[in-house]
Amino acid sequence: MRTIYIIKIVSIILILSTIFSFVPNVSLATNGKEGINLFADIIDKLIVIIKDLALKFSEMFANLSIKDLSIQEPEANTAFADIAKDCKAKISGFNYGDGWVGVPFSEESNSANNPASSNRQSSIIDCSGYVSWALYKYGCGKGSDLYKTIFSEQRGTKQIQLIVEMNPTLFYKVGTLGSCNVQRGDILLKSGHVEIFNKKSGNTYYCYNAGENKDIHDGTGSKGDCNEYTSSYTVYRVIK
Numbered sequence: 360m361r362t363i364y365i366i367k368i369v370s371i372i373l374i375l376s377t378i379f380s381f382v383p384n385v386s387l388a389t390n391g392k393e394g395i396n397l398f399a400d401i402i403d404k405l406i407v408i409i410k411d412l413a414l415k416f417s418e419m420f421a422n423l424s425i426k427d428l429s430i431q432e433p434e435a436n437t438a439f440a441d442i443a444k445d446c447k448a449k450i451s452g453f454n455y456g457d458g459w460v461g462v463p464f465s466e467e468s469n470s471a472n473n474p475a476s477s478n479r480q481s482s483i484i485d486c487s488g489y490v491s492w493a494l495y496k497y498g499c500g501k502g503s504d505l506y507k508t509i510f511s512e513q514r515g516t517k518q519i520q521l522i523v524e525m526n527p528t529l530f531y532k533v534g535t536l537g538s539c540n541v542q543r544g545d546i547l548l549k550s551g552h553v554e555i556f557n558k559k560s561g562n563t564y565y566c567y568n569a570g571e572n573k574d575i576h577d578g579t580g581s582k583g584d585c586n587e588y589t590s591s592y593t594v595y596r597v598i599k
Contacts, residue, residue, distance in 0.1 A: 433531050438501040439597040440544030443493040443555045447567040449475045451578035456483035463512040464495045487516045489569035490553050503599045523595045536592035546595045547585045
């Protein structure tokens, strides 16, 4: 739709350029009453043309909203959603707690800092730890290296909120949950909690969530905490 409007605008600019390029070509050698009459005739014709163009502009922009000119909403990130699902299955034997805050992540299979390793240093994790790890894994895989750098260690919920707000090239703010187009893999964030959307069945949101033991132990996707105080959650989409 935006392409059509651009074509129309360019066309009108070309028309205006043609009109005003004609004016200087009127012979300056014309003198007296004949010259005055000729100039007046040109002005009258220009007024008619400008009125016609003004009408066309009015018709063209009558149904144009700010939304039409905004950045196009990116599609659902299925690659990140699949990684989030895989990470969720890996922590199904963990328990809820804050033991991983600030701990660096690793991809080495035998590393104590790899939550998927049998040598992991702790089987404690929380909501922000899970989401941080999923974003780190995404950066190591199909995402941008920036994800790997920023989430080289677990971030707390407050830090995640700052990161998503300050990195619009990595995270697209979709809107408020309940009144926006939420897609699988979107991050749902509010003060004190974060989870990753999986699907909606009826009016119930199901998420990849590590906010409580019952959610952690469900290796697939449980009923999201976002079903309470839905409008308090902001939806962010992982991009790139």
